[in-house]
Amino acid sequence: MPLFITIDTNNKITSQGQIETTMASTETTIVGIRPDTYDTHYNPETKTTYESEESYTARQLNKRNVYLTASDYTQISDATFPGTISQWQTYRQQLRDITSNSKWPYLDTEDWPTKPS
Numbered sequence: 001m002p003l004f005i006t007i008d009t010n011n012k013i014t015s016q017g018q019i020e021t022t023m024a025s026t027e028t029t030i031v032g033i034r035p036d037t038y039d040t041h042y043n044p045e046t047k048t049t050y051e052s053e054e055s056y057t058a059r060q061l062n063k064r065n066v067y068l069t070a071s072d073y074t075q076i077s078d079a080t081f082p083g084t085i086s087q088w089q090t091y092r093q094q095l096r097d098i099t100s101n102s103k104w105p106y107l108d109t110e111d112w113p114t115k116p117s
Contacts, residue, residue, distance in 0.1 A: 003034040005049070011042045013049065057105040068095050071115070083116025091116055
């Protein structure tokens, strides 16, 4: 079954899949390619897919929000957790400020704040 993607005029992938019949490539339908999980665009020169900066940034923001949500409980006065409330407040502020990092959104693991222990 041939794999395919369809793209718009900005090379943004609008759909992808496979079909049981034969299919011909057109200007907006590329046959024989499957993007990686997060790929959102197609480069016609290299015939490869890639993730747009917008998509990658959104995933990084989501990751930050997951970390913030996972540490919400540390702000409840009678909760028990490792570290001090002050350490957790600092950690959470560093997460909120992560978009100010000069490497944003292309952060290395060590660019993310360390959870108090």
